[in-house]
Amino acid sequence: MSTTEAESSSTSKPTSSVAASHRISVHTHIHGLGLNDEGEVDPGVNSCGLTGQVLARQACGLVVDLVAMQQLAGRALLLVGPPGTGKTALAMAMAQELGRNDSQHTPHPFCPMVASQVYSKEVKKTEVLMEHFRKAIGLRIREEKEVYEGEVTELTVEETNDPLAASGIGKTISHVILGLKTAKGTKTLKLDPTIYDSLAKESVTVGDIIYIEANSGAVKRVGRSDSFATEFDLEAEDYVPLPKGDVHKKKQVVQDVTLHDLDAANAQPQSSGSRDVMSVLASMGKPKKTEITDKLRQEINKVVNRYMDQGVAELVPGVLFIDEVHMLDMECFTYLNRALESDLSPIVVLATNRGVTPIRGAPETKSPHGIPVDLLDRLLIVPTYPYEKDEMAQILAIRASTEQLVIDDDALQHLAERGVTTSLRYAVQLLTPAHIVAETHGRSKITVADVQQVDDLFLDGKSSSQRLMLAAAATGGSLYMT
């Protein structure tokens, strides 16, 4: 959950559940579908990190438009194609496109899961699905709040003798003096000692821009004042300008949350009164999600609908991506069919690399992609295809620059060739080890020799399975027997 101000949304930190991580992950280089205004892949338009898969990208762009026109209710998208052909990347790009089309540029949630995650000993399959559905539905809540806002100019803790201290010489906080400055003026506040905890939790120091909600005393650190921007050469801080207006004012505060955030925050902790030590220990390992009941979800939905009717809240539908969908069973497919009909539903993107295969839980029934025909009927199916060498080289070049690695052209071409014979994932995975090898030779640029050296050290999936098959043939079926 997070709180941001409407006026400074460009500098606000997105929510932990709604925003993508800033670390370099496998899809960091993807920023959207890279389509022009006509919804086509166009060499003159920024490709947003995606290469090739032209038809699939255009089809996904259309689906994003259908969502904007609220024409996708009850349906979902199915991406089918071999492993490593960008199915996850496309689903993520769709979530980013939804955010881009949004007039407020609100980040739309992207909730990826693998179908086999539903099989847990502790939680029902449909419960896992429901939780992911709700993680993929965002809510933007706007509230007018009375706040004290400004750059901290003074933060003094006044202490007094603690009458409760056993030794009689202990100290306790009597109040906190806080100086706040805006472009228009300054104010010194004498605050209750309880606010000191909130200030400490947000690690507030002099020079930070903060606001305190007048009603609740909740403190929010917005960032560091930009007059301190030259303090250090390297900084992980967000610098924000000095707020305009008075220190004490009414302000529109925007909170981005997901329905799951609301469920979790409102879930009743189990009553501790009659519990013994064993039950307390047993509950330690249990995820909190078991406490979220259907009744609670219905209550939350009612409140959310009321807020939306009043114009206080706005729905931000995200993307729920279910990979390896053929791993779901009949019960899950029935649930999916029903969930797609709901008013509060995200865009559901399913992916599989299977052809005609038995449906899990009904081995006698074979179906395309292991999906029952009634659900299949509701799906828009988009194929993805293996990459050519040139596309492979482009993706590798994008990945290298995202990971800030320098690779010479011959090495890139060699790696792309290996990618075609093995897989894109394997080729991408060789980049970092090849960089380490280059560094041990005192170079910062990866050469063909570095790629060959790491390629000799590791096995790709195809070679490994060929090796196992040969070993199995030689040992009469038992692998690794001497």
Ligand SMILES: Nc1ncnc2c1ncn2[C@@H]1O[C@H](COP(=O)(O)OP(=O)(O)OP(=O)(O)O)[C@@H](O)[C@H]1O
């Ligand atoms: N067209 C593309 N442009 C840029 N990067 C791509 C493209 N396709 C795939 N990638 C990158 O290649 C890697 C593998 O792709 P991804 O995980 O999306 O494949 P997938 O089809 O979902 O595979 P699987 O079926 O195994 O889940 C990721 O790092 C992804 O970002």
